Amino acid sequence: MHTGYPADPRVTAGTIALAAVALLIGGAFAGLILEATRNPTGAASTFDSYLFRVARFTLWQALLSTLLSVVPALFVARALSRHPRFFGRALILQLFAVPLALPAIVAALGILALYGRAGYFAGVLTAIGGQGWPGIYGLSGILVAHVFFNLPLATRLFLEALATVPADQWRLASQLGMGARPAFRLIEWPTLRAALPGVAGLVFMLCITSFTIVLTLGGGPRATTLEVAIYQALRFDFDPARAVTLTLLQIALTFIVVLALMRLGSNTVGDANLPVAPRRYLSAGTAETALNAALIVLALLFVAGPMAATVTSGLGADLGRLAAERAVRQATLTSAVLALLAALLSVALSLSLVMARRALALRRRVDAKTLLEYATDTGAGLVLVVPPIVIGAGWFLLLRTFSDVFAIAPVMVVAVNAVMAMPFAIRAIRPGYDAASERHERLCLLLGISGWDRFRLVDWPSLRRPLATGFAFAMALSLGDLGVIALFGSDSLQTLPYLLLSRMGSYRTMDAAGLALLLGLVCLALVLAAEWLGRGEKS
Amino acid sequence: MTLNSESGTAVRLEKVSFSYGEAPFLFDVEFAASKITAIMGSSGSGKSTLLNLVAGFETPRSGRVLIGGADFGAKPPSARPVSMVFQENNLFAHLSVERNVGLGRSPSLRLTEADHAAVAAALKRVGLAGKQQRLPRELSGGERQRVALARVLVRDRPVLLLDEPFASLGPALRDDMLDLVADVHAERRMTVLFVTHQPEDAHRIGQDMVFLDNATVAATGTVADFFTKAGPEAFRHYIGAGPFGAGSRDVARKRT
Numbered sequence: 001m002h003t004g005y006p007a008d009p010r011v012t013a014g015t016i017a018l019a020a021v022a023l024l025i026g027g028a029f030a031g032l033i034l035e036a037t038r039n040p041t042g043a044a045s046t047f048d049s050y051l052f053r054v055a056r057f058t059l060w061q062a063l064l065s066t067l068l069s070v071v072p073a074l075f076v077a078r079a080l081s082r083h084p085r086f087f088g089r090a091l092i093l094q095l096f097a098v099p100l101a102l103p104a105i106v107a108a109l110g111i112l113a114l115y116g117r118a119g120y121f122a123g124v125l126t127a128i129g130g131q132g133w134p135g136i137y138g139l140s141g142i143l144v145a146h147v148f149f150n151l152p153l154a155t156r157l158f159l160e161a162l163a164t165v166p167a168d169q170w171r172l173a174s175q176l177g178m179g180a181r182p183a184f185r186l187i188e189w190p191t192l193r194a195a196l197p198g199v200a201g202l203v204f205m206l207c208i209t210s211f212t213i214v215l216t217l218g219g220g221p222r223a224t225t226l227e228v229a230i231y232q233a234l235r236f237d238f239d240p241a242r243a244v245t246l247t248l249l250q251i252a253l254t255f256i257v258v259l260a261l262m263r264l265g266s267n268t269v270g271d272a273n274l275p276v277a278p279r280r281y282l283s284a285g286t287a288e289t290a291l292n293a294a295l296i297v298l299a300l301l302f303v304a305g306p307m308a309a310t311v312t313s314g315l316g317a318d319l320g321r322l323a324a325e326r327a328v329r330q331a332t333l334t335s336a337v338l339a340l341l342a343a344l345l346s347v348a349l350s351l352s353l354v355m356a357r358r359a360l361a362l363r364r365r366v367d368a369k370t371l372l373e374y375a376t377d378t379g380a381g382l383v384l385v386v387p388p389i390v391i392g393a394g395w396f397l398l399l400r401t402f403s404d405v406f407a408i409a410p411v412m413v414v415a416v417n418a419v420m421a422m423p424f425a426i427r428a429i430r431p432g433y434d435a436a437s438e439r440h441e442r443l444c445l446l447l448g449i450s451g452w453d454r455f456r457l458v459d460w461p462s463l464r465r466p467l468a469t470g471f472a473f474a475m476a477l478s479l480g481d482l483g484v485i486a487l488f489g490s491d492s493l494q495t496l497p498y499l500l501l502s503r504m505g506s507y508r509t510m511d512a513a514g515l516a517l518l519l520g521l522v523c524l525a526l527v528l529a530a531e532w533l534g535r536g537e538k539s
Numbered sequence: 540m541t542l543n544s545e546s547g548t549a550v551r552l553e554k555v556s557f558s559y560g561e562a563p564f565l566f567d568v569e570f571a572a573s574k575i576t577a578i579m580g581s582s583g584s585g586k587s588t589l590l591n592l593v594a595g596f597e598t599p600r601s602g603r604v605l606i607g608g609a610d611f612g613a614k615p616p617s618a619r620p621v622s623m624v625f626q627e628n629n630l631f632a633h634l635s636v637e638r639n640v641g642l643g644r645s646p647s648l649r650l651t652e653a654d655h656a657a658v659a660a661a662l663k664r665v666g667l668a669g670k671q672q673r674l675p676r677e678l679s680g681g682e683r684q685r686v687a688l689a690r691v692l693v694r695d696r697p698v699l700l701l702d703e704p705f706a707s708l709g710p711a712l713r714d715d716m717l718d719l720v721a722d723v724h725a726e727r728r729m730t731v732l733f734v735t736h737q738p739e740d741a742h743r744i745g746q747d748m749v750f751l752d753n754a755t756v757a758a759t760g761t762v763a764d765f766f767t768k769a770g771p772e773a774f775r776h777y778i779g780a781g782p783f784g785a786g787s788r789d790v791a792r793k794r795t
Contacts, residue, residue, distance in 0.1 A: 439628045439632070440628070440631065442596055442616075442623075442625065442628075443625075443628065443629065443631070445595070445596065445615065445616040445617060446594065446621075446622070446623055447642050447643065447646050448617025448618070448646045449617075449642065449646040449647075450646070453646055453647040457634070457642075457647075457648060458631060461631075461634075462633055
């Protein structure tokens with residue numbers, strides 16, 4: 001009965017965006033399959049003890065990282081929620097949002113500057129240990145870095161969960177004279193327990209696909225994950241058969257994890273929004289206050305430490321000489337251009353999917369969702385199942401046979417980074433678009449405002465801020481990414497993280513520290529801008 | 540437009556059925572040309588659905604939607620000779636009053652001198668002269684609905700659908716707005732379909748009445764007939780005892 005209604009251009013845009021994403025992922029799989037069929041015995045022969053050791057280590061480090069991040073986060077979040085008002089609380093929460101945006105390589109350098117063999121703490125640690133401090137490479141380094149990233153994330157998510165406890169429950173608890181212990185058992189723990197599987201799942205997922213941390217802090221073959229092994233197989237050993245096996249194993253592993261996550265109903269995208277402190281009616285006693293303060297200070301020191309170390313060691317570098325260096329300028333320019341393009345593409349793709357999803361949902365009313373709507377809805381989130389390294393590896397193998405891999409590098413970096421940032425961009429754009437559509441949909445239909453007119457007059461003015469938020473966030477993610485550029489980078493295409501890695505590799509530590517400071521500050525500025533823009537929309 | 544003949548434009552739903560997936564609505568009813576017809580009925584009886592079918596926001600499963608004799612059942616809303624005012628969200632919050640009204644002339648906001656003059660005249664007519672550059676948030680609730688009425692004037696369609704547009708206004712303001720609608724109707728002679736919960740609204744400006752019950756048309760007649768003791772029993776039961784043989788204002792103030 002839809003005769004006479006013009007086709008909705010929003011659905012067309014969404015279909016094109018989906019096709020682009022499918023092409024990117026499909027191409028990678030085509031590369032993998034092509035390589036596997038070309039040399040089936042080679043792929044099979046790579047199933048050796050090394051492979052299983054790598055797979056086991058991948059799971060083991062992810063499990064430990066999750067435990068070490070999530071369990072302390074439970075208590076830090078509770079401590080923060082018990083004290084909704086104290087000086088610096090907002091600043092702490094702001095600080096806890098920084099790791100979400102900080103490039104992994106910058107954090108890794110900060111951790112090395114702090115706990116490394118020549119780090120600021122090396123002297124103290126040597127005195128405690130009684131012998132030479134060996135540095136933090138290997139499993140311990142990986143764990144510290146993962147906790148640095150995920151403890152604040154988990155804390156914020158738990159805090160958000162605690163904020164959902166209705167104020168009336170707290171009023172009731174205070175009237176009944178409930179102490180800290182029963183309040184935890186009866187009110188806080190049930191809420192935290194409900195959030196626990198989702199948060200733990202998200203952290204586990206992030207740790208199992210972690211690349212940069214393991215590459216920079218993992219020491220040699222004993223502490224290698226699947227992703228790093230893929231990179232080494234392609235860039236150093238030129239062993240495509242092994243790369244295929246490793247990649248398939250990584251996909252299978254993440255796929256299983258994501259299935260489990262969806263079962264648990266967790267959200268696979270972290271959020272940059274600040275939870276608001278609710279009004280509280282329960283006051284903590286002196287002993288509890290002291291304990292909570294100690295917890296919060298410890299967490300704060302742990303998170304702020306590497307950041308401070310990044311700043312101080314970065315300032316120690318010869319920044320003037322670095323800024324004048326041609327390679328640095330070239331890499332900065334390359335990074336800026338690629339990240340800008342990736343962010344633009346990411347926002348365009350995300351907006352197309354968001355608009356198509358809304359249009360399809362409006363059209364269908366009560367019927368069951370179509371496959372297309374599912375694809376525009378949850379499809380984008382599934383992108384996270386396929387880590388950038390895997391997509392990069394697939395295309396690397398595919399293009400290798402047809403052309404010069406490194407010539408196509410800029411396209412790969414932009415495309416993969418754009419798609420990887422999509423879940424975050426969608427998260428920024430969708431609520432704004434859906435709310436605007438809720439207000440404007442019938443009016444646009446009635447007045448015949450559609451297509452370009454609609455975008456120009458109606459959608460763009462109400463979406464400027466969410467789009468800018470998504471853009472800034474996508475750009476920060478792309479700027480800091482080392483995954484794809486590690487595979488495709490070369491002397492002719494260097495981004496800042498790539499240059500940073502190569503300076504680390506050639507032991508020019510001071511240079512690396514200076515570059516890390518630069519990169520960290522730019523990403524931080526972008527994310528602060530994203531948050532500021534996002535908040536302005538709500539008020 | 541030929542639809543806008545001397546005799547006005549009648550609206551007729553001919554055996555129109557529609558469903559949200561549950562019990563179907565069935566409408567077979569005619570709204571007289573150039574009259575104000577009040578549409579009343581309890582929540583869920585299908586008042587808004589009926590207007591949405593005429594406006595084109597819903598597509599009937601079967602039957603015909605005749606406006607001025609032509610079947611518009613499959614036409615998109617903007618292609619129908621119809622204007623509509625909703626209870627809220629009638630304006631784009633980021634556009635000025637003038638631009639919101641101008642959209643009634645051109646959906647791309649490319650306005651000629653004549654269009655600008657028409658917009659200014661319409662705003663003057665609804666009592667908003669001098670407020671062209673305001674944003675909707677700088678207006679009161681009543682003023683916002685006046686802007687919507689100004690847009691109805693510049694659109695100049697022969698049928699006007701009012702979906703409880705004044706339900707969230709106070710009693711005195713509501714009476715002002717009703718009188719404005721009645722005045723505009725006296726000038727333009729458009730066919731008005733007016734959904735309301737308030738018997739006194741229907742009494743104030745309505746000429747005909749369509750009463751819905753159980754997803755279908757339960758009774759039709761003149762407003763005068765409805766408010767006598769001889770009115771349909773389901774209707775008298777709906778409005779209860781009160782000044783119009785009707786319930787108190789408060790009971791009738793719930794919204795759909």
